[in-house]
Amino acid sequence: MAAAAPADAKAEAAKVDLLEDDDEFEEFEIDQEWDDKEDGDEAIQQWEDDWDDDDVNDDFSLQLRKELEECNTQKI
Amino acid sequence: MAAYLSMGEAHRRIADYLSRVADSVSSSDGAALASLLAVSSAQATTPLSDALSAFPDFPRLAADRYPHLSDLLPPLLRAIHSHSLRRFADAYSSFEKAANAFLQEFRNWETPWAMEAMHTVALEIRLLAEKADRELATSGKNPDKLQAAGSFLMKVFGALAVKGPKRIGALYVTCQLFKIYFRLGTVHLCRSVIRSIETARNFDFEDFPVKDKVTYMYYTGRLEVFNENFLVADQKLTYALVHCNPQYGSNLRIILKFLIPVKLSIGVLPRITLLERYNLLEYADVVTSLKRGDLRLLRQALERHEDQFLKSGVYLVLEKLELQVYQRLVKKIHIIQRQKEPAKAHQIKLEVVVKALKWLEIDMDVDEVECIMACLIYKNLIKGYFAHKSKVLVLSKQDPFPKLNGKPV
Numbered sequence: 333m334a335a336a337a338p339a340d341a342k343a344e345a346a347k348v349d350l351l352e353d354d355d356e357f358e359e360f361e362i363d364q365e366w367d368d369k370e371d372g373d374e375a376i377q378q379w380e381d382d383w384d385d386d387d388v389n390d391d392f393s394l395q396l397r398k399e400l401e402e403c404n405t406q407k408i
Numbered sequence: 409m410a411a412y413l414s415m416g417e418a419h420r421r422i423a424d425y426l427s428r429v430a431d432s433v434s435s436s437d438g439a440a441l442a443s444l445l446a447v448s449s450a451q452a453t454t455p456l457s458d459a460l461s462a463f464p465d466f467p468r469l470a471a472d473r474y475p476h477l478s479d480l481l482p483p484l485l486r487a488i489h490s491h492s493l494r495r496f497a498d499a500y501s502s503f504e505k506a507a508n509a510f511l512q513e514f515r516n517w518e519t520p521w522a523m524e525a526m527h528t529v530a531l532e533i534r535l536l537a538e539k540a541d542r543e544l545a546t547s548g549k550n551p552d553k554l555q556a557a558g559s560f561l562m563k564v565f566g567a568l569a570v571k572g573p574k575r576i577g578a579l580y581v582t583c584q585l586f587k588i589y590f591r592l593g594t595v596h597l598c599r600s601v602i603r604s605i606e607t608a609r610n611f612d613f614e615d616f617p618v619k620d621k622v623t624y625m626y627y628t629g630r631l632e633v634f635n636e637n638f639l640v641a642d643q644k645l646t647y648a649l650v651h652c653n654p655q656y657g658s659n660l661r662i663i664l665k666f667l668i669p670v671k672l673s674i675g676v677l678p679r680i681t682l683l684e685r686y687n688l689l690e691y692a693d694v695v696t697s698l699k700r701g702d703l704r705l706l707r708q709a710l711e712r713h714e715d716q717f718l719k720s721g722v723y724l725v726l727e728k729l730e731l732q733v734y735q736r737l738v739k740k741i742h743i744i745q746r747q748k749e750p751a752k753a754h755q756i757k758l759e760v761v762v763k764a765l766k767w768l769e770i771d772m773d774v775d776e777v778e779c780i781m782a783c784l785i786y787k788n789l790i791k792g793y794f795a796h797k798s799k800v801l802v803l804s805k806q807d808p809f810p811k812l813n814g815k816p817v
Contacts, residue, residue: 353591355662355720357583357626360619362442362527366653368618378682379671383699384736384811388743392700397744399767400760 413462421459422466423473426481430474433513441525445510447487447503448535457492460485479509491536500533500540500553507533507560515567523577530564530584533557538591558588558597569604575611579620586627595631602628622652626663633666634721638816641670661686669722672698672729675812690716694726701737704768706730731817734780735789737764738801739809754792754808756801774799787817 388397425444432441450457460466466489467482474481483505490499507529514526534557541551561584568578582601589597605613605624613621629644645667652659668678668691677695682688693709696702710717710726717723738756741764746753758774758781765772772780781801784790791804 353587355630355665356587356590357623357662358656358659359531360623360653360656362524362531362580363439364619364653365617366619368651378679379676380679381676381814383677384675384739384809386743388740388747390700392702393740393744396740396764396767399763400741400744 413458415463418459418463419469421455422463422469422485425456425485426470426473429481429484430477433477436519436521438522438524441522442528445484445525445528446532447484447491447499448532448539450488450491452492452494454492457488460489460492477509477513480506480513483509487536496536496539496543497549497553500536500557503533503536504556504560508563511560511564511567520574520577523574526564526568526577527580530561530581533560534584534588537588554588554592558585558592561585561588562601565601565604569608571610575608576616579605579616579624583620583623583627586624590627590630595634598627598631618651619653622648622659625651626659626666629663629670630666630721633670633725636725638670638673638725639814642667642674642814645670657686661688664688665720666722669725673725674814674816675732676814694729697733698729698736701733701735701740702768703730703733703737703765703770706733707770728817731784731787731789732812735784735809737761738781738784738790742803742808754803754805755795756803758799758801761801789817 387393429441429444431437432444463469466485470481470485471478483502487499487503487506490496490502510526510529514522534554537553537557540553544551544553561581565578565581565585568574568581582605585601586598589595616624625644625648629641629648632638632641632644645663649660649663649667652663654660664678664682664686665688668683668688671678672691672694677698678688678691680692680695683692683695690709690713693705693712697706697709706729710723714723717726738761741756741760742753745756758777761777761781762772762774765777778794778796778799781790781794785792788810790801791806791808791810792802794800795802
């Protein structure tokens with residue numbers, strides 16, 4: 333009996349949880365319009381598509397190099 | 409408060425409200441009518457709600473005074489009354505009756521003067537249904553009002569998505585339907601409304617109000633993410649981002665929440681400043697893992713934010729970034745080899761990849777690594793072939809690591 337109560341509560345919570353969409357879009361005011369001048373420059377400049385460079389001097393690459401060298405010397 | 413209200417005063421307040429509704433209808437004042445119909449946003453106690461408590465015979469008063477609005481006004485007053493008493497399921501049922509009566513009138517009006525009021529009804533019925541369902545669920549009853557609100561809004565959609573001047577209001581109702589379907593987890597129901605919006609020959613999508621276009625693109629963009637159509641998702645979510653009112657920071661943030669995984673999957677990275685500004689730092693390690701070729705970091709990031717990513721439905725998208733991270737790792741191995749021994753740089757021993765993965769705490773044998781490399785070649789993330797016997801990956805001399813350049817893997 334004692335165990336039944338928390339299980340019920342849990343099922344209840346799950347049921348209520350079904351009615352959630354955490355990513356629901358906030359309502360714009362019904363009579364609202366705004367100046368739509370495609371001012372997305374700022375948003376567009378926030379992306380990099382040319383990041384895939386040949387630079388291997390970051391910490392991660394330096395450690396990788398060390399690892400690979402160690403495994404070479406081990407073989408000899 | 410209500411106890412001190414005289415019957416005469418209560419009667420006067422109710423009559424005043426009724427006459428304002430009737431006047432806004434007879435003078436075709438859409439904005440005034442809209443504000444009178446906003447039931448769920450009203451305070452718990454208002455002069456009107458006090459009056460309704462003090463004068464229980466209000467439905468008859470309404471029906472007697474305005475017989476031509478007798479389907480609309482009595483249930484509307486009942487909805488306002490129940491809502492002020494926080495009896496939301498009752499409020500919903502009455503409001504749905506009033507909403508049906510209103511829709512009937514709206515259909516008969518030739519011009520779209522009452523569009524703002526129709527939209528208010530569409531919003532209110534959804535918000536009331538949500539409150540009603542929460543109440544029903546906590547008292548152990550079946551929460552079915554939101555679904556009912558969806559059925560009502562489909563009728564509204566049918567009345568608007570026709571040839572003529574009312575069509576401009578159809579996208580707003582579509583967005584209310586999306587919110588319901590996403591909440592109920594019945595997103596497949598979006599399909600028929602989308603088809604109706606997107607195949608219209610005599611109505612240009614661009615002519616809809618910008619606020620509705622932005623909301624529509626956000627939701628259809630999310631659907632494309634679920635369907636793994638990343639190029640279309642990118643278009644739609646970027647449209648939403650670019651056109652969104654910059655004052656709605658929370659909306660910009662949730663657009664980015666979906667746009668970022670989409671961009672990552674086509675090889676485009678967000679700058680860290682963007683993640684910081686919109687508090688989306690759960691993506692920071694994912695981005696770093698792609699830049700480094702750090703598989704361990706990617707797996708850690710997915711594990712750490714698993715609940716969050718699963719909940720918004722982007723987990724699978726992020727998991728698929730693994731191939732890009734492998735590509736980056738092999739590329740780094742290649743560059744390091746080239747610096748040391750340029751002549752042999754194009755031959756990568758699978759054993760070396762195994763070692764690198766071991767360093768990253770990923771336990772794989774040569775056969776498994778071969779399998780992954782084969783996958784990278786198949787997906788055109790690596791150009792080259794295997795020397796199977798000697799367990800060596802031979803890279804193409806030309807462009808061995810093709811960039812995605814905005815194409816999905």
